[in-house]
Amino acid sequence: MTHAIELKNLHKYFGKNEVLKGIDMTVEPGQVVCVIGPSGSGKSTLLRCVNLLEQPTKGKVFVEGIEVTDPDVDIDAVRRRIGMVFQQFNLFPHMTALQNVMIAQQRVLKRGRREAEVTARENLDKVGVGDKCDSLPGQLSGGQQQRVAIARALAMDPDLMLFDEPTSALDPELVGDVLTVMRKLAEEGMTMLVVTHEMGFAREVADRVVFMDGGVVVEDGPPSQVIGDPQQERTQAFLHRVLHPEG
Amino acid sequence: MADQPTTAEPVRARFSPRKKQQISRGIQYAILVVALVAVALYADWGSLAENFAKVQVAEQALPDLFTIALRNTIIYAAGGFLFAFVLGLVLALMRLSQVKPYRWISLLYIEVFRGLPALLIFLMITFLPLALPGFEVPFGTYGQGILGLGLVGAAYQAEVFRAGLQAVPKGQTEAARSLGMSATRAQITVVIPQAVRMVIPPTTNQFVSLLKDSSLVLFLGVSGEYVELAKFGNDLASQYANATPIMVAGVTYLIVTIPLGYLASRLEGRKGRNR
Numbered sequence: 001m002t003h004a005i006e007l008k009n010l011h012k013y014f015g016k017n018e019v020l021k022g023i024d025m026t027v028e029p030g031q032v033v034c035v036i037g038p039s040g041s042g043k044s045t046l047l048r049c050v051n052l053l054e055q056p057t058k059g060k061v062f063v064e065g066i067e068v069t070d071p072d073v074d075i076d077a078v079r080r081r082i083g084m085v086f087q088q089f090n091l092f093p094h095m096t097a098l099q100n101v102m103i104a105q106q107r108v109l110k111r112g113r114r115e116a117e118v119t120a121r122e123n124l125d126k127v128g129v130g131d132k133c134d135s136l137p138g139q140l141s142g143g144q145q146q147r148v149a150i151a152r153a154l155a156m157d158p159d160l161m162l163f164d165e166p167t168s169a170l171d172p173e174l175v176g177d178v179l180t181v182m183r184k185l186a187e188e189g190m191t192m193l194v195v196t197h198e199m200g201f202a203r204e205v206a207d208r209v210v211f212m213d214g215g216v217v218v219e220d221g222p223p224s225q226v227i228g229d230p231q232q233e234r235t236q237a238f239l240h241r242v243l244h245p246e247g
Numbered sequence: 248m249a250d251q252p253t254t255a256e257p258v259r260a261r262f263s264p265r266k267k268q269q270i271s272r273g274i275q276y277a278i279l280v281v282a283l284v285a286v287a288l289y290a291d292w293g294s295l296a297e298n299f300a301k302v303q304v305a306e307q308a309l310p311d312l313f314t315i316a317l318r319n320t321i322i323y324a325a326g327g328f329l330f331a332f333v334l335g336l337v338l339a340l341m342r343l344s345q346v347k348p349y350r351w352i353s354l355l356y357i358e359v360f361r362g363l364p365a366l367l368i369f370l371m372i373t374f375l376p377l378a379l380p381g382f383e384v385p386f387g388t389y390g391q392g393i394l395g396l397g398l399v400g401a402a403y404q405a406e407v408f409r410a411g412l413q414a415v416p417k418g419q420t421e422a423a424r425s426l427g428m429s430a431t432r433a434q435i436t437v438v439i440p441q442a443v444r445m446v447i448p449p450t451t452n453q454f455v456s457l458l459k460d461s462s463l464v465l466f467l468g469v470s471g472e473y474v475e476l477a478k479f480g481n482d483l484a485s486q487y488a489n490a491t492p493i494m495v496a497g498v499t500y501l502i503v504t505i506p507l508g509y510l511a512s513r514l515e516g517r518k519g520r521n522r
Contacts, residue, residue: 076428076429077427080427084425086418086421088416088418090419090421091422092423092437092441094441104423104427104428107436108426108432109427156426156427
């Protein structure tokens with residue numbers, strides 16, 4: 001069986017700074033994998049290497065068996081199968097919620113206007129913002145914007161989804177709505193790679209949790225192990241800081 | 248000064264802050280009144296009115312003021328603006344191009360044409376036929392004026408466009424690319440529409456600026472049906488030995504430029520609310 005995502009000896013430098021120091025990792029179809037770790041540990045860079053928003057310096061990335069790091073691969077075609085959700089939502093501010101979800105269907109998948117609109121409304125309903133179709137992103141709360149962004153990615157019928165700290169820019173009371181949508185997706189069997197600080201979500205929803213620090217994978221296993229009973233000192237220290245911030 | 252203590256003692260201020268403010272305001276009003284009285288007493292109002300606002304002379308400016316002069320000013324400015332808009336967009340895209348020589352050419356153009364006085368460009372244009380025998384700027388005087396304004400305006404407009412393109416956050420391109428759009432598709436669908444919206448207010452100001460610079464057409468040695476507002480006013484002023492036509496031309500500029508300026512700041516305000 002081909003892996004949904006496979007990273008082989010992945011290295012990434014920003015100038016002289018080595019952010020990823022040889023990552024080996026796989027995500028199986030239908031799995032939910034949460035990547036946790038302190039800021040600057042390379043989690044987001046790792047995620048962005050999967051759809052080549054960052055070009056790896058060394059190593060290989062495979063998505064559904066296709067090597068995306070091959071210079072001859074049609075990266076646009078691969079990206080169509082990978083939905084991505086950003087920390088800052090990155091909705092297109094000059095388009096309504098509905099247009100945001102329609103535009104790539106029309107321009108990339110060449111769907112007709114009607115079909116694109118039906119799919120867009122379905123997905124906006126699914127994430128609970130069906131009543132906001134005609135709103136501009138600026139008129140929506142952060143939680144609503146992020147759910148529109150999820151709908152925008154889902155409308156492309158992706159095989160897998162990448163989430164880059166999807167709740168980190170949200171007011172605390174809006175985090176729940178977004179996590180609920182992600183939980184629902186996980187239950188439906190979507191393959192998900194999630195960079196997050198939400199330990200509760202990772203513990204309950206993830207099939208596997210990967211703890212990263214200093215550009216390497218320190219610990220990788222089921223949440224009951226990595227979060228519940230961490231073996232490595234660095235993991236223990238990080239979890240202690242996160243779960244008991246007051247010391 | 249040597250005898251005075253170098254550290255300030257915590258002395259109680261002689262006046263309270265409120266009192267200080269009152270005194271300051273009182274002084275400002277006093278200066279204003281003195282200045283107004285001085286102007287009123289010393290200016291020869293009769294002579295000023297005779298030279299700058301003589302109704303009989305002003306009447307002579309009509310109707311040519313609008314049918315010829317203002318019309319031509321708008322033709323020069325609008326033509327130059329169109330030229331500058333297209334060339335400016337091309338220069339901005341060159342400036343942000345991956346191809347280094349394009350960046351250099353664009354930078355050189357922008358620096359040169361922003362650094363030179365516009366008047367110098369106009370003077371050079373009058374020598375073009377001498378430098379390039381057989382070459383003639385199409386559309387005669389209109390063409391020359393539009394060329395001069397366009398060449399100068401393009402350098403400024405290029406910077407306006409560049410700023411607009413760069414002001415679109417990188418995340419916008421990333422979101423578009425992650426949805427499978429090509430780099431070109433992302434530019435056309437996501438980046439350029441946002442950039443154009445952002446540059447509408449500064450572009451309106453650019454137009455106002457070109458409208459005023461169109462007065463430089465004066466130095467192309469135009470006459471008759473080609474004159475614009477400044478030349479028109481200047482010619483009439485010489486003819487009547489009276490400055491009123493220049494005032495009239497000035498007021499006509501303001502009738503166009505002030506509303507455009509307000510329009511630009513309104514558009515800017517709207518942009519601010521939407522973002």
